Amino acid sequence: MTDAARHVAVVDTSFWSIAVRIGFVRVLLEEFRVAVPAAVRAEITHEDPRRPRTRSDYQDVFLEIEPELVHLPEPEPPPIAGLDPGEASVIACARALGAIALINERRGKRVARALGVIAIDVAQAVVLVAAVGRLDVPTARQLLARIRKLSSTPREQLTEAERILDAMERREN
């Protein structure tokens, strides 16, 4: 897929952390042109005060892929009021760019939708990427199983996601 054909997606910190843990980052970068607002970058690269001068995997992966990120306009759009800095910037940038917001917390997703911004969590992103053919269904199932082990996403949502994959698989067979 050409760069122009790929949608822009603006990622929040919690989505990023889960995506790194389950091994979803490379697929994400293939499907979307990913942007990271300055507030989210600051959150991801903030040193753990308990372990100075060390980096976690989510930080290493971020620094590794940073050159592949889409540049946001400068100055960035002002953050949405009433939300945490990361989410507020993600929604503001996604709104300004007509991009998808990658957010894993319900409050942020709800605010995004109220503002007409499409916002999805990691499980929804896995299903979507499988639906457009970027991932095969067994691999998508493995990713959902990893999310289930993390307990980061409610079981109800994961059950819905697996049901959709079941239907996709039936259709393929």
Add this chain to the structure above:
Amino acid sequence: MRREAPPKRAITKSVRLTPAEVQQWADFTEFTGETEATAMKRALQRGLQAERLDQAFLAMHRGASTAEAAQIAGLPRAVFIEECLDHQVALDEPDDDWLSGLAGAATELGTSLSRLDGRGQSG
């Protein structure tokens, strides 16, 4: 010439211990060879960090955002999110609009919910 500010003086706090607790500290510092003050200070800081983290997890269960809970834990947000993932603390709550949100995103990506959602279809 700029003079460095003098270090702030430490403040002494006291706690009440039972004779059994005092004996536990005596046994422990006998083993480590430290002063009680050194061992107690380290244990206090570790204990406080653990308590803050527990309270932050409880706040998450009560609906706090990760940013709010991270403040309670005294950690940067991403570091706190890692703690949640390590301790299997849910970051998200059940979302009634989950399927419709997925449908909207699918439309945006040029695929449709009917293709995604197989409920009610026999294949």
